[in-house]
Amino acid sequence: MLKQIEGSRAVAEAVALSRPEVVCAYPISPQTHIVEALGEAVKSGALAPCEFINVESEFAAMSVAIGASAAGARAYTATASQGLLFMTEALFNASGLGLPIVMTVANRALGAPINIWNDHSDAMSQRDCGWIQLFAENNQEALDLHLQAFRLAEELSLPVMVCMDGFILTHAYERVDVPAQEQVDAYLPRFAPRQVLDPAEPVSIGAMVGPEAFMEVRYLAHAKQVQALELIPGWADEFRRAFGREAGGLMHTYRAEDAETIVVALGSVIGTIKDTVDELRAQGVGIGVVAITCFRPWPLAAVRAALVNARRVIVIEKTLAVGIGGIVSNNVRAALPGSGAAVYTVIAGLGGRAITKASLAKAFADAIAGRLEATTFLDLDRQVVERVLAREREVRRSGPIAEAVLKEIGPVAARPG
Amino acid sequence: MFQVRIHGRGGQGVVTAAELLSIAAFREGRYAQAFPSFGSERSGAPVVAYCRFDEKEIRLREPILAPDALVIQDPTLLHQVDLFAGLAREGYMLINTSRGFEALGLAEFVRGFRAERLCTVPATELALKHVGRPVPNAALLGGFAALTGRISLESVAAAIRDKFSGKISEGNAAAAAEAYEFVKSEARELSHAQAD
Numbered sequence: 168m169l170k171q172i173e174g175s176r177a178v179a180e181a182v183a184l185s186r187p188e189v190v191c192a193y194p195i196s197p198q199t200h201i202v203e204a205l206g207e208a209v210k211s212g213a214l215a216p217c218e219f220i221n222v223e224s225e226f227a228a229m230s231v232a233i234g235a236s237a238a239g240a241r242a243y244t245a246t247a248s249q250g251l252l253f254m255t256e257a258l259f260n261a262s263g264l265g266l267p268i269v270m271t272v273a274n275r276a277l278g279a280p281i282n283i284w285n286d287h288s289d290a291m292s293q294r295d296c297g298w299i300q301l302f303a304e305n306n307q308e309a310l311d312l313h314l315q316a317f318r319l320a321e322e323l324s325l326p327v328m329v330c331m332d333g334f335i336l337t338h339a340y341e342r343v344d345v346p347a348q349e350q351v352d353a354y355l356p357r358f359a360p361r362q363v364l365d366p367a368e369p370v371s372i373g374a375m376v377g378p379e380a381f382m383e384v385r386y387l388a389h390a391k392q393v394q395a396l397e398l399i400p401g402w403a404d405e406f407r408r409a410f411g412r413e414a415g416g417l418m419h420t421y422r423a424e425d426a427e428t429i430v431v432a433l434g435s436v437i438g439t440i441k442d443t444v445d446e447l448r449a450q451g452v453g454i455g456v457v458a459i460t461c462f463r464p465w466p467l468a469a470v471r472a473a474l475v476n477a478r479r480v481i482v483i484e485k486t487l488a489v490g491i492g493g494i495v496s497n498n499v500r501a502a503l504p505g506s507g508a509a510v511y512t513v514i515a516g517l518g519g520r521a522i523t524k525a526s527l528a529k530a531f532a533d534a535i536a537g538r539l540e541a542t543t544f545l546d547l548d549r550q551v552v553e554r555v556l557a558r559e560r561e562v563r564r565s566g567p568i569a570e571a572v573l574k575e576i577g578p579v580a581a582r583p584g
Numbered sequence: 585m586f587q588v589r590i591h592g593r594g595g596q597g598v599v600t601a602a603e604l605l606s607i608a609a610f611r612e613g614r615y616a617q618a619f620p621s622f623g624s625e626r627s628g629a630p631v632v633a634y635c636r637f638d639e640k641e642i643r644l645r646e647p648i649l650a651p652d653a654l655v656i657q658d659p660t661l662l663h664q665v666d667l668f669a670g671l672a673r674e675g676y677m678l679i680n681t682s683r684g685f686e687a688l689g690l691a692e693f694v695r696g697f698r699a700e701r702l703c704t705v706p707a708t709e710l711a712l713k714h715v716g717r718p719v720p721n722a723a724l725l726g727g728f729a730a731l732t733g734r735i736s737l738e739s740v741a742a743a744i745r746d747k748f749s750g751k752i753s754e755g756n757a758a759a760a761a762e763a764y765e766f767v768k769s770e771a772r773e774l775s776h777a778q779a780d
Contacts, residue, residue: 171610173603305643335645340606340618438643523646 168345174306174336177343179204181313183214184351187243189235191220191228195250197333198273225250229257236266239363248275251289262297267320273333276518280569284519285333287485291494299327300463302433307343311414324361332435354409392464417466423455432483433459443527470502479509481534485516492542515545551575585638587648592657595627597721602633607743608735609637617642630665676732680720682706703731705763715755726760730767737764
């Protein structure tokens with residue numbers, strides 16, 4: 168059924184249609200509307216049987232999800248930003264134990280400085296925690312990826328993180344096709360756990376593992392993610408057959424076939440990039456897009472195949488790895504086919520900075536003209552940065568940096584972007 | 585694609601206005617996207633929300649930098665925020681005030697714009713009359729429908745009924761209808777004045 172609803176509401180409907188038996192959550196912007204809607208659904212009886220557990224922290228949320236999943240319940244939670252960091256230890260436990268929890272991460276920047284706006288710092292900080300990470304391009308895909316996430320998680324016995332851009336998607340009203348309960352029931356079988364804490368057949372989960380076996384257990388975790396790379400495209404096909412639309416998979420390309428220049432990105436910025444690419448194509452520029460849906464496991468072979476004819480690759484990323492620059496671009500470099508293509512890292516949209524078509528088009532043109540530096544910061548206010556650096560050179564007690572930058576920029580009322 | 589930027593203050597239903605407009609466009613079979621300019625929500629703080637609608641899927645996620653229409657829910661923002669940034673001379677402008685453009689000190693500014701695309705409407709007063717609260721958003725959407733003709737009053741009313749229920753829904757729909765008539769009658773006066 169077509170609906171014009173908020174992204175958070177669409178995800179809540181997808182989760183409810185997936186019949187979770189335990190939803191545990193601690194509120195943090197911008198994921199709050201999702202669990203609020205699920206809380207209402209549990210209270211009204213629309214989502215039953217399901218236990219909604221209010222917890223005292225994100226660490227507790229993930230711990231409860233671990234317990235619920237180990238007991239054989241389909242478990243779901245959602246978080247963002249500092250909340251994801253606070254559950255870090257439990258994240259590694261969930262994946263290390265192989266528990267098929269599904270979690271939404273409504274992507275948001277990490278402090279300090281405190282910032283509630285969107286970027287990918289939170290999810291990227293946990294890219295190696297052993298969870299599968301899927302990124303949604305729009306709210307339809309966010310909805311669809313949640314349906315797929317439960318399927319993937321339970322088939323693989325691995326936790327899945329569905330990442331959607333905070334505010335940009337979570338708070339956007341747009342058209343989504345919400346499937347019927349019967350459709351979802353036909354697609355998503357009842358949870359049949361590979362391991363379960365069952366008094367009738369007692370086992371222990373979470374053994375102490377010494378040097379004699381730790382390497383093997385970790386190898387199996389890696390092997391399982393690599394195996395997922397082979398299975399995910401087939402499951403995306405199955406989803407298309409069941410629901411009649413494309414969603415999920417490892418990645419997809421857009422106007423990339425004959426493109427000398429390929430833009431790689433993940434998440435909602437892909438939409439703006441596609442519009443920019445259309446305009447450049449109309450001017451005769453050979454440019455296309457590789458949109459990554461599955462970031463972990465990293466689809467090395469698929470990305471390599473998509474980049475085989477590219478002369479240059481521009482990676483737009485909403486994260487900064489301080490001290491090196493790009494994260495996605497380092498993964499892209501690992502996938503380069505040895506063709507000698509140049510890779511440009513463009514750090515964009517940090518802390519909610521708007522990513523505009525005009526700025527993207529300029530960066531792409533600069534790269535094509537060979538004018539773009541290997542690592543650039545889209546729309547960085549270089550004058551402000553230079554003034555702050557100059558002051559640091561001149562004054563020993565130059566004070567806190569965030570405050571200095573704010574002072575340089577001056578008062579900002581609500582301005583577009 | 586038609587792009588609308590709505591300015592107001594926290595508590596005036598700015599974000600809801602953009603959402604309602606997107607629902608109205610959706611009900612007319614179009615693709616629509618509404619989103620707020622996100623910030624720490626505080627009553628009274630300047631707020632911006634956006635709505636785009638089109639006949640095809642909308643992929644663009646940038647804020648609306650060059651609006652086709654501007655809705656200003658609070659005229660006290662005129663001297664605080666760069667409200668008119670990117671508005672083309674062909675653009676529409678609807679301001680919530682009981683005063684005219686001259687009294688707002690905008691006579692000089694709006695000279696190059698098309699007079700029939702500019703209007704002020706006392707939306708807060710209409711909201712107080714019909715809803716009992718100074719929330720001008722629904723009334724302004726009625727005015728927007730009349731001013732631009734891009735959306736029907738029926739679709740605005742249906743969106744209001746989708747989002748609200750009971751007396752609040754009825755009151756807002758009535759405020760929208762009266763604002764619609766107000767703007768239509770202003771337009772008639774303008775065209776008579778121009779004919780004279």
